[in-house]
Amino acid sequence: MDEDRYAKIAEYFIQRIPHVKDMGMQISRLDTGLAVVCVSQQSFMLGNTRHNLINGGVISSLVDTACGMAVCTLINESERIATLDLRIDNLRPAVGDLPLVAEAECYHMTPQIAFVKAVAYQDNRERLIANSMSTFIRKKTGSGSTPA
Template sequence: MSTSPLVSLLPQLASGAAHTHALGFEFDRLEGDRVRIRVPWREDLVGDPNTGVLAGGLVTALLDHVGGLAVWIALDRFEPIATLDLRVDYMRAAEPRRDLIAEARCYRLTRSIAFVRAWAFENEPDDPVAAAQATYVLSARGAREADKARAAETAR
């Protein structure tokens, strides 16, 4: 596991924003380049009171947020990013009264865009409630820093 200072910030980055705190997001773990966060089941987060299943909008917010965390891990630093595109495929209803876990991995970084895949599930990522494909815009400063890092690496 990385010893980057960013790793120690992951719990705060996972739940420190007003909306992520209100939704109860919690950092779960980092395994290599895969980040996991969890949202504990709460009655006020249910989309359909008859089923007890968490709301679809919560799933989308969870996938978008874990995707951003994966970008920061790939960059190995915190910098402003913005979601450019997010596609979520809902594969099944979440299980009633169960916590939901989301895992994401940034699989490609360019000068200005990060590409991420993410999954939401209760137990195992191979049985997802939903899967996401997302792109995030990197800040201009971040793109310049990435260019400098690539130039330094090439010079070695």
């Protein structure tokens, strides 16, 4: 049953969210309170062409999406969520010729707020590109779980 729900969440994010679709984000794992999302390199994602580095905005988008998905695995289908705040520490630059992965974990949930931590990495999970903390507000109104 959970698997069905996760498949629905994955389908919603990948097929229905224009920006997620446009960036070509892929979901590599979805579990209770956990989401792993990746993008393969595309030239429009660069911020620094001279050093072939991925732009910080790409990391923000990928991390925000993964965090939103992690929260969606824990909430009711009739709930919506919105990002309240998001912080990213850039530990090392992301190079343009490798895929970028964001792994998010919703580690605490109250009736109103979801607390999420996330990391981003490329080919080596031990060499983090970014560390992130974020909070989301849960909204009971509306239908369909959606990201910010």
